[in-house]
Every structure is written in C-alpha cells, then in structure tokens.
Amino acid sequence: MNSPASALAPAEATIFDQSRHGRHAAAQLPPALGAEVPAALRRRTPPLLPEVSELQAVRHFTRLSQMNFSIDTQFYPLGSCTMKYNPRGCNQYAMLPEFLARHPLGPESQGQGFLACMYELQEMLKEVSGMQGMALSPMAGAQGEFAGVAMIRAYHRGRGDLARDEIIVPEAAHGTNPATAAMCGMKVVEIPVDAQGDCDLAALARVVGPATAGIMLTNPSTLGVFERTIASIAGLVHDAGGLLYYDGANLNAILGKVRPGDMGFDVIHMNLHKTFSTPHGGGGPGAGAVGVGVRLLPFLPIPVVGRDGERFRWLDERDLPQSIGRLSAFMGNAGVLLRAYIYMRMIGRDGMQRIGEFATLNANYLLARFRQAGFDPAYPQRRATHEFILTMKREAREQGATAMDFAKRLLDFGYHAPTTYFPLLVPECLLIEPTETETKEALDGFVEAMVAIAREAAEDPARLKGAPYTLPVRRLDDVRAAKHLDLTWTPAP
C-alpha cells in the first residue's frame, strides 16, 4: 500500500528506508555452508528484510525507544495496569546465561535450579492468594481467565451437571471477562452495579440458578472501590451451585491484606506483570498464574511443578488425568515467572503487606488532593482502593474539555495519561492508579499539572484540543488508519 501523502518527514525513517542493497552486519554472519533444498521447495525471491550495518540498526531502535513513554522515564498512572517500578535486579538475575540457555525439554537433572524457583513461586502465590493449588503456565491474564473458566466448565461436566452454561459478569467488568466466557463456549449474563459501585444483589439473585456455571469478579472492582457485598455474592452463587472466579487485575490493592481464597473465590488468576512487577514490555509478555480451591485442584492446566523428596519434576497428564490440558508449547512464560519469583523474594512477607497499604495510601492521597483542587470523583462517598475514577463530565459540558483532551495534554507535561473511557459506564472518566513506588513529590507534580490543564481549559480551550505539541507526532488520524489500511511498508514506486 502507498504511504500517506505528506509534506512532513517522519520522526524516524523506517529501517527499510535506510536499507542499501549489499550492506550487512558482517560480524553476525555464520559460515557459508551449502544446503541442498529440493528445487520445488526453494525460495525464489529473498524476503523483504533491511540491509543495514549493525550501527544503523542499533541507532534506529535506540531512537525508536526514545519515542516511548515508560515507567523508567515518566510517572505512568494508568488505571488497572499497575505500572510500578520493575526492579532491574529481577531482570539481571532472570537473565543469567545458564537460565537463558536452558532448553525447555532439557533433562530435569539439569533444571533443578529453575524448577526449585518455580516450585517456591507456586507455594508463595498459594499463600498470598489463599488458594490450594497453583499453575504458572498461562501466558497472560487473558489466558489465566481462559484456564479458570475452562476449569469451572470441566468441574460441572465432571459432575454430570451439563446444563450450566452461563457466566455472570458485572457490567463494569474488563472486556476480557465476557470475551473469555465466549471463548469457553459459555453464554454471558451481565448484571448492573448500583450508584455506590457495588454489585446489584437483587439483580444477581434474579439471574442465578441451575444454568449458572459461575461469576467472574474483580475485587476491588474496575470502579476503584471494594466490593463490600462480596460475602453475600459468594453465598448466592455457591447456593445456586455456581463457582466464583477472581480476576486478579486489581490484586495490588489488597495484597497481603485480604486473600481472595478467604473471600470465597474458587479460582483466581493473578497478573504477575502487574502485582509482581514484571515488565509490561510495550505489550507483553505477561504471566497469568491460576490458583484454585480444593474443588478445582484436579483440573489445573499442565504442566505444574511437583516435588518428590528433594527432587523437583514436571507433573503432566499422567499425574493430573483430569487436567484441562496444555495452554502453551512448553510451560508458559518461564522468564517472566523467574522475574516474579525474584521480586517476591526481595519483597518478602512484610513487604507484600506494605504494598497493599502504600498503593492504597498513594491513591487516597491523590484523590484527596484532586478533591481539594475541585475535580469530581465518580464515587465521592467511597474510599479509593489502589485506584480511583475522576469524571470530567462537568468540564466537558462547561468547557468542552473531554477526558481525552486532558489525557493528551498531560503528555506535554511529561505524564503518561491515566486510563481513559474505561470503565464504560462512567462518562468522561479517567481511571488513575499511582502505585506504591511513586513519591509524594511525583503525586503532587501530577496534581499541579492537572490543575494547570483545567485552567487552560477555561482560558484557552483551543490549545487543549490541539494537544499534544511536544511529542514526535500530534493526534493521529485513526479513522484514516482503519479506512486506508497501511499495515506493511512497501518501496516507493
């Protein structure tokens, strides 16, 4: 497809534009050994890969990296994403050469160091979640959700209870919850939340019954408040024969303070890339470990690490014949799991409880400062958990300054934007999660930037609409992107 016609040069030319035929990174060339590919199976034209020097590649990708916001460079209060500091030590020790070189199918006798870490990680995650069994293999939160709902399905089927094909989801739930239920062949039943942000218990009572397989909940919810009726919800769903699924997206809020197992949940996934601080990597890799109570133990996805005396080994279908099976080619995102293990060991038992406390302290402090500055919380009667929602409804109505305008202008002030327009049921919302690793000074600076932007909205609204001004590009034409699909580079004609 042709590049969009444009008078302006791109901030960084593509690596293909920098390519010159015949150039290569000589130090990286393996020996030229001939290989006999049968003629009918041979590639006839070389692939479109750049021909650049090693320095050109290094410079190009270094420059691209400088066009990103990141935790290491900016405050990143992205609600529901837990953008806390990713300790460098976790990366360094997970990338020791022997760990990197180990083949996943290598002999278990040469994997005892790695397996010991994985076994201990399982045990620590069981303790902090209050669950009885743990599997580490899901490669992201969404895959953990899939494993959880698949286990719920397998449990009911195993009992011959075949009519249970409905998963209940609050309307404020993250989009992956209903998408996961559908992937597992379940019907999705949505229930409303009340004006205070709690689940509507009467609505729940109306929909539970013999078709209920389970309910998927986040607690604290995506509204940034603790689901106070959790004990009643658990009672209603369990009495109807359904199971409770805990989406661990917001576990950082209650880490060490409340354990999902103690709240009555039967299955939980944890986003290790949020709560246990493994890096988000510009969109993955994550890790979505799943924990289960006693009823779902036989169904855990394989492999899990078992222990025979002093030896660790993988348990597979022979050990867990009722397992829902494998979710990945090997054992999931091992390197991510190592980082989470190192993090948990550095935090320790006391540190883990302090994380929930200080994440909550930072959020409530930030909320109090915003309130004093005249911004509107979406749930003014409620405590913030580790995050909270501001609604920019008034600013949008009175000045035409939307949540998106605030988000884009914040970028010019050197702050990553909060999560915008999620959850969908709060108009013009900004979901703000500071995390425990930010200083009071960073939070104060963020409030001051928002105040300055609000002032600008009143005095010079056009300025706000045009933001950002200081980044490699200004607002992008998303409609054009979807209408004139340009998904791969092609040489100029």
Place this chain on the structure above:
Amino acid sequence: MAFIPHTDDDVRAMLAVIGVDDVDALFDEIPASLRAGALTRIPPAASEMEIGRLMSARAAADSCELNFIGAGAYEHHIPAAVWAITTRGEIYSAYTPYQAEASQGTLQTIYEFQTMIASLTGMAVSNASMYDGASALAEASLMAVRAHRRSKSARILMPRAVNPTYRKCARVIAGGQNLSFEEVPFDAAAGQTPVAALARFDGQDVTALVIQQPNFFGVLEDVDALTDWGHRNGALVIAVVNPTSLAILKPPGEWGEKGVDIVVGDAQPFGVPLSSGGPYVGFMTTRMEHVRQMPGRIVGRTVDLDGRPGYTLTLQAREQHIRRSKATSNICTNQGLLMTAATIYLAIMGPQGLERTASASMARTAELVAALGRLKGVELALGGARFHEALIRLDRPVGPVLEELARRRIAGGFDASADYPELGNVLLVCATETKTSEDIAAYAAALGESLRVSRAA
C-alpha cells in the same frame, strides 16, 4: 523496603490531607472478618545481593555444555545488540501503546515487524504477535471457522506429523467452541503426510487443513500438493512454519496454485533465548481479505493533525475491549518485548545473515545425521528431505541413554517415543549454525559411549 519511597514525614503529611489517623483506616470498607493474617509461608525479605547469590547458584546447577534439542525451540546465536536494546527501560517498562503519541517507538517497531513477517511468509498482513506458536495455531483454527463462511462443520484436519504439543494446545484452546480436530496419518517410511492420506475426506465439508513445514520430524512436506488438495476441497489452508527456514524455503504464500490462507509459527528463533520455554513470540499472517477475522493487535500507518506520518493501533473493533463477548479472541497484551527482540534480530541479520543461518543449520544437521548414522545401534528413522532436525532410532529405550548423555553435560535430543510409539525408540535431534564439526564429533562420541554404558547395564 519493597521499593516504597515514603518517609515517615511523607506518611504523616499524606494521612493529614486524607483526614485519617493511620493507614489501616483506609481499609475500613473491608469487613474485618476478611483480613489476612501473617503470610507465614512466604520468606522474609532478601536484599538484591542475597537473592543474586541464590539465583547465581541455582543457575550454575542448570548449566549444560552442548544442546542438540529442537522440537519447537531452537538455539541460535543472538547478536549482543538485540538484548542490549530490548532491555532499555523505554522499551522494557512501557505499556501497550494505547496512547499512540507517547508510544511511537513501540508502534513503529510493530509496523516493521509486521512488514518483515508478512514478507517472510509471503502473505499480505501480519498482526503484532501472539503468545507462542502453539496458541497461535489454536487461534488460527478459530479464525478459520470465522473466516470460512460456507463451511458449517468446524472440522480441522490435523496431520499427526504436526508438533504434538501444538496439537494438544489447539484442542484445549479451540475445543471450547466445538471445533473438531481430525488426525491425518503420515507415511512411516518417508515421515511425510501423503496427499493420499487425505483421500477419505475428498468432497466432504472441511473447514481447514493444517500443514507444518518442516513437520515435527524436520522432514519437508510436499506443501504444493497438500495446499492444492485443501483448496480443491473447499478448505482453508493453515501453514505452521519455522521462520528461519523461510530464508531458504518457499514461503506459504506461494504454496500450490493459490498460496495458503493463514500462516502461524513461533518467532523464538529470531533472537529469543531458549529460557526454559518462554517467553517466546507467536506470529500470524493472512490474506488481506481475512484481516478483520485476525485476532490480536494490528498497527497501521496514518498521519497526524499536521500531516506527519505516524503509527497507531487499528481495526480495534475486532478486540475484546470494544466488542466484549463478540470479540475475535480474548487476547490482549501478548509478547511485545519479544516482538521487539525479533525485529532487531532480523534488522541486524538481514536477508544474507538469515539465509546463512538457515543454510548452516541445515548443513550442520546433515553432518550430525551422518556422524550418528555411523554409530552401532543408531539408524535414521525417516527418509525424506529435511531442514534442521532429524528423527533417529536407537536399539534401546531413549530415556536412559539421554540420562547418560546428561551426565556428560549434553542435552541429547527430544525423546519422541511417547508421542509416536509406532516409531519405536526414536530421538529427535537438531543442530543449528551454533554447532561446529568438533561439537558434532563430541556428541557422536558421547552418544556412542552412552549406548555402550546403557547396553552393559
């Protein structure tokens, strides 16, 4: 203290602004009966120095001198620059690029990745990555059912010569939506999937045919004939490929008369370390006509308010955060960091480097097969032309022989006898460009000794 920066003064000042006496008061909405006790089974905190020492000791316990295992994860040289750049904080600690203006680095990298992977596979469009090759095959199967509007059967033909864990994983992930996977046998002498094995499905409603090239045994399939059979019978064709091989093998977009419809695989060989199985990086490419059925993130190039070119996530109406239960998949975040490593690897290697890597791997495997074939009690199990893996048959059970090799600090291959009992005591071995003639001779000598020890026992 757990990466928490607060001084006592900070805490006092913050509590005063909130208007509470202590931090515990912030949890007053949580019923007291739910409060956790001490987490006694979690060890106390360790410093970075202490944990560093523990990890170094554990890593040392896992060291191995020579690795000849492939079976879906491949050891290749990784240029030092790849991870020096990939672990820069601006890449490592960034989120999914929803705020496009503040994420142009990640977005342009994805666009370049899409370009490289689309070209390697000979297809029009690529997404921004999948979790791994196995889950990508599951997603491709689900996608084929959505994309093939005339087929009502949701039947996927899956050759037995496809990687066994990929087959298992596809069943688990796609099984919830009532897809059926039907096995297609292979020819036990050649190790190939013959078109004749598909004859019993002639004229039936088949949604898709899967073809792995090279197949799990490393053998090259007759991809043209298989692809044409699929299209003649109204099925979509899904290719599972080793991306390194595509530097020298015909891309799936050119298989048969029309080329395949969906291509998946794992880009782990492109600069991603073996690392006990992950994180790796799945990929998926397809024809432009199916782009709206593709799962995962996709990046497009567009212009900004001033007309400057820039990049953004596009076609998001397919995804879970918009479509909820009607989304193409529940996948959201996946393997961005590894996608970055793969893109940098390909930029540095270029067409010539990748071609050399593929050819050298193929040549080293041929050399390995010749060396092992000279040993007593070892024979080549399958006859067909191969890429960089080979199935060899031993005169005794594989497990104890591999243990003997492990004692000599050699990872000797993958014991395939449990997955393919009909083939006897078979061992899948792999050599890439990282192996020298001396390494191969050392392995052959060690295997010979291990067989002797095992025979004597």
